[in-house]
Amino acid sequence: MQDHFSEYQVFTTEEKIFITSGSQQALSILSNMPFPNGKKNILVEQPTYRLMQDMTILNGNKLIGIKRNFHGIDLKELEKIFKQESIKFFYTIPRFHNPLGTSYSEKEKMKIVGLAQKYDVYIVEDDYFIDIETNRKALPLYYYDTSKKVIYIKSFSKTFMPGIRIGAVVLHDHLKDEFFEHKRCHDQSTSVLAQGALEIFINSGMYKNHVRKIQREYGKKMTCLREFLKNQSIEGIEYFVPPTGFFIWVKLPPELNVNTLARRLKEKNILILTAKEFLTVDHQDENSFRIAISHLLVDQIRCGLKTVFEEIRAYASQ
Ligand SMILES: Cc1ncc(COP(=O)(O)O)c(C=O)c1O
Structure with a gap:
């Protein structure tokens, strides 16, 4: 150790x-x-x-x-x-x-x-x-x-x-x-x-090999996220895609309420974790949500993101 x-x-x-x-x-x-x-x-x-x-x-x-x-x-x-x-x-x-x-x-x-x-x-x-x-x-x-x-x-x-x-x-x-x-x-x-x-x-060295493999996999997943988000121009949305990792955080502009978005996505069988899940009672004013990609394959990430961003666009145009 x-x-x-x-x-x-x-x-x-x-x-x-x-x-x-x-x-x-x-x-x-x-x-x-x-x-x-x-x-x-x-x-x-x-x-x-x-x-x-x-x-x-x-x-x-x-x-x-x-x-x-x-x-x-x-x-x-x-x-x-x-x-x-x-x-x-x-x-x-x-x-x-x-x-x-x-x-x-x-x-x-x-x-x-x-x-x-x-x-x-x-x-x-x-x-x-x-x-x-x-x-x-x-x-x-x-x-x-x-x-x-x-x-x-x-x-x-x-x-x-x-x-x-x-x-x-x-x-x-x-x-x-x-x-x-x-x-x-x-x-x-x-x-x-x-x-x-x-x-x-x-x-046995298996851990090291495994680590190299997951580094590649998570790198690919984040590249997929980055590529997808590059083509989504929705005004006021902020996010940061790290070189690798499990999560990204998406901050919505004030006119799009994250709880409303979560409700709308739930109707489409997509659950997002909104900011309040990650904040103590004193800091509840964040209009953001988390995207976690650990369990998903690259195609599933693309497919899920497509639905999420279509819904954001539909909400923004109302
Ligand atoms: C930031 C962070 N720390 C610790 C843990 C707990 O890890 P473990 O499975 O080793 O208990 C998690 C689990 O998701 C986590 O996200």
Whole structure:
């Protein structure tokens, strides 16, 4: 595992790596356990991964939001929140953000890590799908951390097999005991059978081959999306298509209400997840929706997009 992580520029030692039952379990434990900074609340990007928010609220923790959009986050706002609020950790998805599809620049990552150090705030870096990264110059926040503030999480469920619930978290020494106690009480240990299967997959070189394959596949899917959207000229619509990834985020102009669009598409048996699914109660004003392409083949993506955009056009012309 230590060698595996070093290939992703996460340099650590074996004792600092904990295997969890999916990265979701790592997130759940971190949300619940006390942190050495003695602070209470969790800061999340808005929008962000839905289950992280649902789980945190369900567990009775207070969430604070900071807006993230196609251009990143307002670092001055981040500094203000770090300074004024009691933030235990900042949960961030630096690359292939769910749901935006965007990634932070290296400069932004360095700045975020610097602020965490300055204000004694931890960062939980959810690098859930680093495996599809093709830009070798894109480094994790963990790489820039010199003050032991970044906790790094990688999912194996996404790459290996969604049914096999495996994630891994890299913890600094001062967090290990507390995490271990919580993990033990959660499920004693992660399925050894699943871990054994993953070990064989990695050691035999199959994992690397598989990663190359999925990198190609997701690259193709995003190219398909990009090509399709290039030819859709609907005034006021904004979107960003990353080189690779799972998601894109489409922002509608104010005259096209995303909830109305969702209702109209539902009548055509197309379900879209609108912005409110990814936002906490304080940030409900986003007129956007997510397109996820992970389960679809290129032809299905084209076909689905065609119907969605025909409906947007029909709505706009009324
Ligand atoms: C951003 C993000 N983090 C974590 C997870 C959970 O991953 P796992 O299947 O490893 O629990 C997901 C699942 O979709 C996700 O989108």
